[in-house]
Amino acid sequence: MTTCSHQFTSSSSVKGSSCIGGGSSCVSSVLSGSSCRASSAYGLGGALCGSLVGRYGGGLGVGYSGGDGSLLPGNEKITMQSLNDRLASYLDKVHALEEANRELETKIHDWYQSQGPRPARDYSPYFKTIEDLRNKIIEATIENAQPLLYEHELTLSQSVEADINGLLGVLDELTLARTDLEMQIEGLKEELAYLKKNHEEEMLALQNQTGGDVNVEMDTAPSVDLSRILNEMCDQYEQIADRNPRDAEAWFLSKSEELNKEAAFNSELMQNSRSELNELWRVLQGLEVELQSQLCMKAFLEKSLEETKNRCCLQLAQIQEQICSLEEQLAQLRCEMEQQNQEYKILLDVKTRLEQEIATYRRLLEGEDAHPAPAAPSTPDCSAFSPAQLGLDVSSSNLLPLIIPINFLLFLIPLS
Structure with a gap:
């Protein structure tokens, strides 16, 4: 784009105002050169370049022919810049259309490949299997x-x-x-x-009998025929x-x-x-x-059903394990509660004894205050209240927070 404008200005400065039609020819030559370079750079056809050159060149020639013979460098530069901008927009549009065309061609090619005739599947093994099954059915029948x-x-x-x-x-x-x-x-x-x-x-016998001349008449019953x-x-x-x-x-x-x-x-x-x-x-x-x-x-x-039984048995076993673990935890908690209850009873007994000892010391101290002696008051011996003498477990760490404040209290009582 910049090369075209520089060529145009240089050509206009050389031509000057000696010829009116020179502006148009220079513009046409410069545009033709730039368009040809653009076509060689972007791969565009020559038809678009020729049409653009013809339209812009003709328009500029008519504009300059109607002037007073003087060319204004400022107007030329603005006009050339506008022309270059329009050409750049057209080239961008052409490039976008080419890109869209390539995308459409790719889609059409993919569609033809997807919708084209596919190789026929070989169903002969299935037919053979069907025939074997049919023969087996006939034989079974x-x-x-x-x-x-x-x-x-x-x-x-x-x-x-x-x-x-x-x-x-x-x-x-x-x-x-x-x-x-x-x-x-x-x-x-x-x-x-x-x-x-x-x-x-x-008949023969009768014929022989009747053969002579003897007539015998007898009254007999009529003979049977x-x-x-x-x-x-x-x-x-x-x-x-x-x-x-x-x-x-x-x-x-x-x-x-x-x-x-x-x-x-x-x-x-x-x-x-x-x-x-x-x-x-x-x-x-x-x-x-x-x-x-x-x-x-x-x-x-x-x-x-078997799978469900197995799954239920597995779940039941898991639940049983959880129940056993919870029962163990519950038994452990019960043991801990009993142990803590026993320790609480021991501590309560210790507390009662300590309260009694404190009350005794207070009475003694109050008695000493009422009857002062020349000797200085002595602090109570803390070793007299050892845990072993009070029946406590020395290894128990729960007694330390209670024994230390009580000993400290025993030391503070004389000060009061």
Whole structure:
């Protein structure tokens, strides 16, 4: 800034007032030089320097062209200083804007780096763990379902065996009934053949008897028509023989239909049982999961209870130690209080004896004052009141503050 002003003044002093447009050219040249140096120093572009030089140079040229041809150095210096100040303010603003621009670029770069595409995380180990856990769950489900499947199949096999045994019993009954009917049919056939044979023999015998010319008339009961009876019997037996297979077949068909209905009912019941079993299995799995969660919660609560017990035991032990220490301190205080009480009693006894001795000495002194003797009054012997003679503990330091003032008092009594 100062270099520009000095160059301007030097150039104006050289140019003088010989040319009006010289001022503007000098200002423009000086400003251009200073601006170029500033741009080289601060790294600014040439466009801003050119615009500033053009505006300020043109303004000064017009101002000086309208004068009387004389240049005032004072006005030039003020104008140049104002121009330099404005240029410095503009350069400071440009520098601040560049600094703000760099900060914004840094923030934008950081934002792009933070918001940019991140490398995809590798979840393959988690997928493998999930697959292993899923396989374990499936295996555990299959293992848990095998006993139930075995029990279900065992129940079905037992029910089928029971049905087969029941049907075998029915089949045996039907076979026995059929055998009985066949035997009855054979017996009836034999009886029919026997009756036919007897009938033929009787017919032959009758024919032989009626072969001669002998007419015998007898009044007998009308003969029975054996052929008709035999035919009726044959018809009856044939009807019975025809009716028994039909009845057996109808009975067998009815029983078969009943068994089919029962089998259909049992199959439907089995389907319902299977659906109920599946539902119960799902409920069982849910209850097992809930049981596991409750067991985990129970274990956690037991652990927390154990930790709480340990913490409470520790606190209780600390409190017990504090109580023991306080009890020891209390016992010590009690001992000290008893000791101090004993010492107080001893001191009280000493005080009483000393008061008695003082009263005795006072009476003696008052008696000597009433009857003066030629001998000088003698001070009482302090050794007569030794702590050992008074029953005190010589090692006790608590008696010293009391014995010394009493001895001093005994010395002061004669002076009074």
